[in-house]
Amino acid sequence: MKKRVIRYLGMLKKGIIGISIELVYPLIVTVVAFLISLVIFLSESSFR
Amino acid sequence: MIPDFSKDDITVVSHYLGKIFVALGIVQILPILVGFICMEMAAVIDFFISIITCLSFGSILLYFSPLPQELNWRQGMIIVALSWFIAMCVSALPLYLSGHFECFLDACFESMSAYATTGLILIQDLDHLSHAHNFWRHLMCFIGGQGIILVALVFFFRGGDALRIYIGEARDDKILPNSITTAKFIWMVSFTYLIIGSFLLAFVLMFHGLPFTRAIFHGLCIFMAGWDTAGFAPQSLNILYYHSFVFELVTIIIVLLGATSFGVHYAVWTGKYRELKEDFEVKILMFTIFMTYIVVLIGFSGNLVFGDPVSFFRHTFYQLISGHTGVGYTNIYSSQLATWPELAIIGVIIAMAIGGCMNSTAGGIKVFRLGLFYKSMKREIRKLSYPESSYIREYFHHQREISIDDNMVKTAMVITICYILLYLSGALMGTFFGYGFLPSLFESVSAAANVGLSVGITDTSMPALMKMWYIFEMWAGRLEFFAIFILIRFLVKTVKKR
Numbered sequence: 001m002k003k004r005v006i007r008y009l010g011m012l013k014k015g016i017i018g019i020s021i022e023l024v025y026p027l028i029v030t031v032v033a034f035l036i037s038l039v040i041f042l043s044e045s046s047f048r
Numbered sequence: 049m050i051p052d053f054s055k056d057d058i059t060v061v062s063h064y065l066g067k068i069f070v071a072l073g074i075v076q077i078l079p080i081l082v083g084f085i086c087m088e089m090a091a092v093i094d095f096f097i098s099i100i101t102c103l104s105f106g107s108i109l110l111y112f113s114p115l116p117q118e119l120n121w122r123q124g125m126i127i128v129a130l131s132w133f134i135a136m137c138v139s140a141l142p143l144y145l146s147g148h149f150e151c152f153l154d155a156c157f158e159s160m161s162a163y164a165t166t167g168l169i170l171i172q173d174l175d176h177l178s179h180a181h182n183f184w185r186h187l188m189c190f191i192g193g194q195g196i197i198l199v200a201l202v203f204f205f206r207g208g209d210a211l212r213i214y215i216g217e218a219r220d221d222k223i224l225p226n227s228i229t230t231a232k233f234i235w236m237v238s239f240t241y242l243i244i245g246s247f248l249l250a251f252v253l254m255f256h257g258l259p260f261t262r263a264i265f266h267g268l269c270i271f272m273a274g275w276d277t278a279g280f281a282p283q284s285l286n287i288l289y290y291h292s293f294v295f296e297l298v299t300i301i302i303v304l305l306g307a308t309s310f311g312v313h314y315a316v317w318t319g320k321y322r323e324l325k326e327d328f329e330v331k332i333l334m335f336t337i338f339m340t341y342i343v344v345l346i347g348f349s350g351n352l353v354f355g356d357p358v359s360f361f362r363h364t365f366y367q368l369i370s371g372h373t374g375v376g377y378t379n380i381y382s383s384q385l386a387t388w389p390e391l392a393i394i395g396v397i398i399a400m401a402i403g404g405c406m407n408s409t410a411g412g413i414k415v416f417r418l419g420l421f422y423k424s425m426k427r428e429i430r431k432l433s434y435p436e437s438s439y440i441r442e443y444f445h446h447q448r449e450i451s452i453d454d455n456m457v458k459t460a461m462v463i464t465i466c467y468i469l470l471y472l473s474g475a476l477m478g479t480f481f482g483y484g485f486l487p488s489l490f491e492s493v494s495a496a497a498n499v500g501l502s503v504g505i506t507d508t509s510m511p512a513l514m515k516m517w518y519i520f521e522m523w524a525g526r527l528e529f530f531a532i533f534i535l536i537r538f539l540v541k542t543v544k545k546r
Contacts, residue, residue, distance in 0.1 A: 015317035019244070022316055025324055026304035029334065030297065030365070033341055037361040040345040044352050 057538070059113045060123045061130065066109030068131045072138055073102030078187060079142070083180035091180035094145040102138050122534060129535035132523055136160040139188055146181045148172050150508050153515055158185070160519045163192030164526035165409060167279025167376030167500020168491075168518065170508050174284040179265065182282050186269040192526070193276020193306070193409035194238060237313045238275065245271040245302050252295045274302040276409040279376025279500035287379045293362060299377055300369055307333070307373035307404030309416075311447050328444040329405045332419040333372075340399040341368050347392030364392070367501065372399035374410040376500020386503040390486060393503075397490055400499045401471060411498030411525055413467045417460040419444065424457045466529045470496045474521050481511050492518075496525040 076099045083092040119127075139162075140155035149155040154170040161168045162185055171177065171185075250267030254260060266282055273280040283289040287296060305313075312330060315323035324330060344364050354360035363380055370377045378385070388396075403412015427442040434440060443449050471493045478488025483505055491505040495518040506518070524532045 015240075018316035018319070018321060019240070021321050021324060022305055022308075022313070023301060026301040027297075029304060029337060030300055033338070033365050033369075034361050036338065036341065037345060037364060038357050040349070041352070041354075041357040041360050044349055 057123055057126070058542075060119060061126050062109045062113035064119070064123075064127045065130055065134060066106045066113065068127075068134060069102050069106030069109065069138070072135055073099045073106060075187065075191060076102070076142070076184070079180045079184040082183045083178070086179040088178040088180050091142075091146065091178040094142040095180065095184070097145065098138065098142040101141060105138075122538075125531040125534040126538050129523075129527060129531040132160075132163060132527060135163055135192075136519070136523075139163070139184075142184060143171075143181065146177065148174070148177055148181070153512060154508060157515050157519055159188060160522050161500070162186075162188035162278060162280060164498050164522035165189055165193045165276050165278035165374065165411065166495060166498045166522045166526075167273070168495060168502060168506045168522075169280070169500075170506065170515070172508065174282075182269065183265075185280050186272040186278075186282070189276050189278030189280050190238075190242075190272040193278060194234060233314060234310050237310060237317065241275055241302075241305065242268075242271055245275060245298075248298055249295070249302075252292065252298055253290070256290065256292055256295070270299065271302060274299050274375055274377065275306040277303060277306045277373055277375040277404065277411070277498070279370070279378075281377070287366075287377045288381070293358070296362065296366055296379055299375075300366070303369065303373040303375040303377070306375070307408050307410040309405040309407045311407055312405070315447060323447065326445050328419055328446050329416050332415040332422075333405060336399070336402050336415055336418065337369065337372055340372060340395050340402070341365060343395030343398065344368050344392045347389045347395055351389045367396055368399055371396045371494075371499055371501050372402065373404050374400070374412055374497060374499045376494070378501060382502045382504045385501065386487065393486060393490060396501065397493050400490075400493045400497045400501065401467070403497050411496075413464050413497075416446070417464055420452060420457055420460045421464075423452050427452065463528055467496065467525070470521055470524060474517060477514055477517055478505060481514060492521065496521040498522060498525055 076095050080092055080095045080099070083089070083095065136156050136159045139159040140152065143149060143158055144152050144155035148171050149158065150170075150172065157168070157170050160166075167189075174182075177185075246264070246267040248267075249270050250260075250263040253263035253266055258266065269280070269282045270287075272278075279286075281287060281289065287299060290296075309327075309329055312323055312327050315327075341364070344367075348360075348364065352360070354363060366377070366379050367385065385393075401412055402418060403414050404410025406414045406416040423442045423444055427440055430442070431438075431440045441451050443451050471489065474492025474495060475485060475489035478491060479485050483491075487503045487505055490501075490503050493499070494501050495506075
């Protein structure tokens with residue numbers, strides 16, 4: 001059990017950068033989507 | 049000659065179903081603990097009855113069907129299909145006993161919706177449901193999203209047998225060489241994110257003024273339903289209840305990670321960071337998210353009802369991402385969604401129908417299959433433009449370079465056609481019962497692709513036949529058909545024999 005926990009923590013340590021990257025990628029998607037919606041919103045508003 | 053179903057098949061299936069019953073009984077200890085902590089004795093009794101039922105059935109089956117020979121593929125598929133059906137029935141018992149459901153069918157609908165990570169609900173007066181029952185609803189989402197079999201795999205099954213039922217649960221990614229170690233890895237990723245995600249959500253809720261214990265409970269529930277793309281929430285208003293843009297952003301992160309393949313998680317966790325950029329499935333997912341979002345936005349042109357760009361973005365993108373990843377969280381009322389322009393609704397329907405990545409917790413046709421069709425089309429076009437004698441190969445990157453072959457495309461095509469037929473069948477049934485075609489299609493796709501967004505059709509007043517059909521859609525959609533087809537064949541053969 002102890003061995004397993006140590007192995008898990010070892011993997012987690014290695015994966016911390018991975019987790020950080022994984023957390024950033026949905027944010028990038030959201031920001032890009034926001035920019036698209038902003039462009040559409042502004043163009044719609046200007047045509048009104 | 050196709051082998052006939054024998055008595056051995058029934059013995060093997062009964063033995064493993066006995067194990068599933070026992071596993072389902074054991075997991076219900078968790079809501080009992082919640083009941084004790086919150087001093088909800090009536091709820092504790094409900095779960096106690098349910099545990100006794102599960103353990104009794106499990107013990108009887110295990111006693112009368114001792115472990116026979118090794119499991120074969122056909123038996124594995126039948127076990128998976130039946131496990132999900134049995135899980136629905138026994139897990140509905142404590143829900144029904146809570147008194148928040150009009151009939152047992154509604155409770156079954158709710159539990160299948162949770163296990164299949166759909167998120168359509170028929171519960172009455174959710175805001176006054178006990179914490180234990182509410183926790184159980186979300187725990188079912190977590191178990192279903194991971195896979196009921198995946199829960200049992202870690203504890204109860206042997207190596208060879210494990211693989212045969214693991215595949216039956218619509219998972220074919222062997223992240224690690226052994227299916228039990230793969231199951232353990234999936235649990236490790238999910239538990240790590242469970243801790244990170246729940247605390248992040250709870251922190252945001254505390255920042256917005258929710259007391260500590262309440263924030264932790266809501267954070268935990270929202271994470272379990274969000275990561276497994278189920279879309280249940282502890283309050284009837286769903287995410288709208290929190291009125292927080294930051295909270296919505298955190299849920300977007302969770303659901304996008306939930307809709308990402310565990311293979312990609314494994315690669316990134318083991319230091320292959322570029323995989324996130326290079327994986328063919330992630331690329332297709334990004335592409336389809338942006339394309340369907342543009343369709344939704346174009347749908348609103350000339351029909352702009354939002355006063356500012358942030359509110360425009362919050363309301364449109366949240367429903368889209370919720371539909372695409374299959375989570376079904378919503379920050380608007382279903383009556384508001386029903387008034388969206390038709391093109392915007394079509395955009396969400398397409399996103400829901402496509403779904404997330406393979407071997408993730410998301411439902412739908414899956415972006416992988418879509419990408420496969422694109423690559424196959426590209427290969428055919430190239431074939432036509434090169435001399436007849438040339439051999440054309442097309443590759444995609446999914447953890448490694450894979451060359452597409454006709455069998456791969458054929459299987460993907462069969463499953464995609466099954467999904468489309470399932471979507472249409474629900475839409476036709478809705479139309480038959482007097483609902484409009486587009487709302488019926490929306491609701492049917494939402495059920496079959498395990499999304500959970502609703503335009504208001506899913507309601508206790510819905511005809512019982514529609515409830516049953518939606519249960520079937522959720523079940524078949526989650527297991528990707530083959531296990532269900534084999535189960536139906538098994539039942540027909542058994543009845544014919546008698």
